[in-house]
Amino acid sequence: MTDTTARTAPAGTPESEAGQPAERRGTQIRLSAVTKDFGLAAPAVDEVSLTIEPGEFMTLLGPSGSGKTTTLNLIAGFETLTSGTIEIDGHDIGRLPPHKRELGMLFQNYALFPHLTVAQNVAYPLRERRVPKAEIAARVAEVLELVQLTGRDHNHPTQLSGGQQQRVALARAIVFHPKALLLDEPLSALDRNLRGALQSEIRRIHREVGSTFVFVTHDQEEAMNLSDRIALFNQGRIEQLGSPEQLYDAPDTLFAARFLGDSNVFELEGGVTGDTTRWEDRAWRVDAATVSRRSGVAERAAVVVRPENLGLVADEKDVPSGANWVRARVRDQEFMGSYRTLQLALGGQERPGRARVSTSDASFAVGDPVVAWWRPERQRIVAA
Amino acid sequence: MTAVASRAARPPARRRRDRGVDPIPAWQWVVGVLVAVYLVLPALIVIPMSFDGGLTFQFPPTKPSFIQYVRFFTDPVWLGSLGNSFLVAALASLLATTVGTAAAIGLHQLTGRLARFVRTLLMISIVTPAIVIAVAVYISFLQWHLVGTLLGYVVAHAAIGVPFVLVSVTSALGGFDPRLLRASASLGASPWRTFLRVTAPLIARGIVTGAIFAFVTSFDEVVIALFLRSPLFQTMPVQMYNSVTAEIDPTISASATLVVVSVTLVILIPQLARLRRRRPEEAR
Numbered sequence: 218m219t220d221t222t223a224r225t226a227p228a229g230t231p232e233s234e235a236g237q238p239a240e241r242r243g244t245q246i247r248l249s250a251v252t253k254d255f256g257l258a259a260p261a262v263d264e265v266s267l268t269i270e271p272g273e274f275m276t277l278l279g280p281s282g283s284g285k286t287t288t289l290n291l292i293a294g295f296e297t298l299t300s301g302t303i304e305i306d307g308h309d310i311g312r313l314p315p316h317k318r319e320l321g322m323l324f325q326n327y328a329l330f331p332h333l334t335v336a337q338n339v340a341y342p343l344r345e346r347r348v349p350k351a352e353i354a355a356r357v358a359e360v361l362e363l364v365q366l367t368g369r370d371h372n373h374p375t376q377l378s379g380g381q382q383q384r385v386a387l388a389r390a391i392v393f394h395p396k397a398l399l400l401d402e403p404l405s406a407l408d409r410n411l412r413g414a415l416q417s418e419i420r421r422i423h424r425e426v427g428s429t430f431v432f433v434t435h436d437q438e439e440a441m442n443l444s445d446r447i448a449l450f451n452q453g454r455i456e457q458l459g460s461p462e463q464l465y466d467a468p469d470t471l472f473a474a475r476f477l478g479d480s481n482v483f484e485l486e487g488g489v490t491g492d493t494t495r496w497e498d499r500a501w502r503v504d505a506a507t508v509s510r511r512s513g514v515a516e517r518a519a520v521v522v523r524p525e526n527l528g529l530v531a532d533e534k535d536v537p538s539g540a541n542w543v544r545a546r547v548r549d550q551e552f553m554g555s556y557r558t559l560q561l562a563l564g565g566q567e568r569p570g571r572a573r574v575s576t577s578d579a580s581f582a583v584g585d586p587v588v589a590w591w592r593p594e595r596q597r598i599v600a601a
Numbered sequence: 602m603t604a605v606a607s608r609a610a611r612p613p614a615r616r617r618r619d620r621g622v623d624p625i626p627a628w629q630w631v632v633g634v635l636v637a638v639y640l641v642l643p644a645l646i647v648i649p650m651s652f653d654g655g656l657t658f659q660f661p662p663t664k665p666s667f668i669q670y671v672r673f674f675t676d677p678v679w680l681g682s683l684g685n686s687f688l689v690a691a692l693a694s695l696l697a698t699t700v701g702t703a704a705a706i707g708l709h710q711l712t713g714r715l716a717r718f719v720r721t722l723l724m725i726s727i728v729t730p731a732i733v734i735a736v737a738v739y740i741s742f743l744q745w746h747l748v749g750t751l752l753g754y755v756v757a758h759a760a761i762g763v764p765f766v767l768v769s770v771t772s773a774l775g776g777f778d779p780r781l782l783r784a785s786a787s788l789g790a791s792p793w794r795t796f797l798r799v800t801a802p803l804i805a806r807g808i809v810t811g812a813i814f815a816f817v818t819s820f821d822e823v824v825i826a827l828f829l830r831s832p833l834f835q836t837m838p839v840q841m842y843n844s845v846t847a848e849i850d851p852t853i854s855a856s857a858t859l860v861v862v863s864v865t866l867v868i869l870i871p872q873l874a875r876l877r878r879r880r881p882e883e884a885r
Contacts (some may be wrong), residue, residue, distance in 0.1 A: 295783055315786040316795075328784035332802045341798070342788035386784075393789065 243272035243429035244306045244396040246292060251301035253287050260299070261287040263453035269397075269431060274423050276432045278440040279450030280476070286401060288450070289433045293399050294318050305396055321390035323403040327382040329374040335361070335385050336370035342393040360392040363422065380411040387422065397429035404439060416442050437477045441465065449473055465523075469509040471601045474521040481522045481563065481570035481589075483543075488515040489598050496520065497564045501541040502593040513600030524558065526595040527572040529581060533588045542590035545570065547581050561589060644861050651854035658851055669855035679856060682840035686820055689751065689836055693758035694816035700759065701766025701815070702808055706800065708767075709774045720767070727764045731824040734761065739828040749831025757825050762815030769814065773807025809871055817864050 246269040254260040262284040269275045277285035290296040292303060294315035303311050310318055329338050336357050343353045361367050364384040374382055383403055390398055400419070404412045420443055423430050434440055440447050441461040449456045449464060449472075457464060457473045468474035471482065483496045492503050501520065508514060528540075536542045546567070549560040559581060561570040572589060574581075581587055646660055653659040654666030673679045704723055708716050726734060738757045739748065747753030777800065785795040801808070823838035830839045837856060844850040 293783075293787060295786075314791075315783070316789050316791050319789070320787060322784070322787035324780060324784060326778075326780060328778070328780045330781060330784075330799055330803075341785075341790075345789045345794060389788065399787075 242427050243270075245269065245271050245304075246397060246429060246431065247302075247304045247307075248288070248292070249302045249304070251288065251291060251303060252299045253284075253291055253296055254299040260453050262291065264301070265453070265455055267448055267455060267458070269429055272427050272429055274420075274430045274432065274443055274445045276434060276440040276444035276447045277450055278434060278437060278447050278476070279456075280435055283450035284453040285433050285435075285448075285450040289399055289401055289431060292431065293320055293322055319393075319396045321393070321395035321398045323383070323386055323390050323398065323400040325402045325406055327374070327379075327386045327406075329382055329386055329389075331374055334371050334373055335366065335377070338374065338385055339389045339392050341389060346393060356392055357388075360388045363391075363425065364388045364418070379407050380415060383407065383415060384418070387419070391422070391426055391428070395428070397431060398426075400430060400432040402434055403432075405434070405436070412439070419443060441477065447477075449476060451476075466597075467509070468521065468597060468599050469511040470513070471519050471521070471599050474519075474597065474599050479524050479571055481524065481527060481561075481568075481572075483520040483522075483563070483568070484601055485518050485520065487517060488513075489518040490515055494518075494520065494598075496543070497566065499541070499543055499564075501596075502539070503598060504593040504596070507594060507596055508598040509600060511600040514598060517601045518598050519601040521597045521599055522591045522595065524571045524573045526591050527570075528590050529559070529572050529574065529587045530590065531580070531585075531587060536588060536590045540590040540592055541596065542588050545587050545589045547583050547585045547587060549583055552576070561587070563589065647854055647857045647861070650851075651858040653851070653854075655851065657849060658854070669852050672852045673855045673859070676852070679837075679840060679852060682835050682837040683856070683859070685754075685834060686837040689754040689758060690816045690819040692751075692755040693762055693819040694812050696755060696759035697762030697815040698766050698808060698812040701763045701811055702770050702804075704763070705767050705770035705774060705807075706796075709771065710779075723767055724764045726761050731822075735825040735828045738825055742829065748829050749834050751834065753829050754826065754834070754836065757829065758819035758822055759815070761822065761825070762818050765814035765818060766808070766811030769811035770804060770807040773804040773810075777803055806875075813867055813871065816867060820864060820867075821860060 248265055248267045251262055251265045251267075252260055253262040265284070265288060267275075277288055279285045287296060291298060294310070294313060298311050301311075302309055305318075330341065333341065339357045339360060340353050343356060348356070357370070358367070361370065364387055366381060366384050366388065369377065369381070369385075374385065377385065383406075386403070403419075404415055407415060416439060419430075419432075423443075432440075432443060441464075444461055446458065446460055447464050448458045451472050457469050459467075461477075464473060464477050468477065471484075474480045475482065485494060485496060489503055489508060492505065494501050494503055529545075530536060533542060533544075543564050545561040545563045547559050548562050548569075551558045551560070555576070556573050557576050557578070559572045559574055561572060562568070563570040570589070649662050650658060650660050651669050652665055652667065653662035654664035654668045701723075704719075708720055711719075734757075738760075742748045742753050742757070747756070781799050781803075782792075782795055785799050786792075790798065821838055822836075823842060826836045826839045827842065830836075835843075837860065841853050841856055844853045844856075
């Protein structure tokens, strides 16, 4: 896990970097009932409404085929709307061709022009806008410095590493001060170390440029690291929208709980209404604050507990009073460096689960019966 | 000991891989040379013949002389037909390149039965016998009053040049990343600007190759040109045909040599230019 604490501040929060207040000069992007139907069984994007605030770092997260990339392409203008509207700062752009939308875009494969040098690539959008030659040179130099590629002006893209190529693409996408920057899985072609470096690079540039970023990824770590807010996509709809903390700590649905982070999932027979619930032979307390307000919870719910909230004891007598617990068996263990993960078989159904223990904790070995417990306020009741 | 052996074994292995091919067996060399000689033989007879001073065809030449060339370059009929051929070939190549490139790019973005059908339609003139095309062109051009006109020659020759452009541009587009089009659009370039600044430079080799083939095809085309000829407008291949059928004029050997040499130059020049362009990169 990369650290999830060093996030950018939420939009609107005044933030200072080396004494310079970040200037919020982004634009608002508003999607209203946006639908794209390719004529398949279900629409690729199904009545999605989403308002991306000026200067916000919004991530569209979801598995492949969930509609996140199609949504981005609709904003960029590479796909035509089936219905709905897309507005930028109140202006409907749904019928504008992509080259008139003034949106920068970063692609997974960098999409640098191979016949142009680094400087020519970056100058491309400025030349299209008939910016005077001297100003082009100054702005290209400035933006190459911003992405830390000064001195590579005359290289061709093929002479650069993948990370450097993506920096050139980033420079090219922001040099013309677009209304917003769209990022289509820009890091997924890079190896793990570079990805981390470019994540902080993107975070820094978002801070310095202050414009609206719309980032598409299927990588939940990336999403949690970078975003002010995450729109979690599933089957063409937004499953849940919120800050990374909200999505991780308070998922509304089983899909959201499973997609972001690890979870121990106890699927219930029915919904949760009162202040107790039953799973197999166990009766558990329900903290009303942990129950998702999603209407589906009353019909069919699941109890979700994050591995770091699960405690392990040898005997049920050792469970603190007031805690919920379940019998389990240690199935396997993984050494993760700073901690160990015990893979569990939970309850009589032997549902797969996991708990996190310190590396020095050797109380349990593979095959041992254990009792897993958690505080009712650390669980989450989601719609299943 | 093993280290020494492996070090000794490595350099030749790498050299072979650098060349990209396995060694060519001797019998392939023999076949290759025979085919090359067979293809070049006519030129090897015509070119020496053009340097003979006689009034009839002589091979091998007996009286070395430049008289055929003097005759060629002082005869307005020969010179005029040479100029006509260049003009027709240049314009037909231009037209065929424009149409063929547009068609190749359009078809590249289409898939399915319609695209395949249109592609076949555009390629059909390659497999149609020249005489069939010539008769069809003659009959329709008679009605449209295009016989014997520059426009007629250009249109007819462009039509047979299009397939060559289509093939070469299509193959160049195979290595073209269509995602660059989206990148260019996102940077504010209209589709036409994108074609000029991204697509055209990246498929230039295909376009130039197609243009050369279209030029050469028109330059030595004789069957259609025979049907379209008029006393006022003749291309050089037609003039050559006249000179052999109507009279025995050895000037044709000089003109034939000129055709061979100019066509060879047209094909060689871009290759030489490419060699020179590649050299600074290798030095880097």
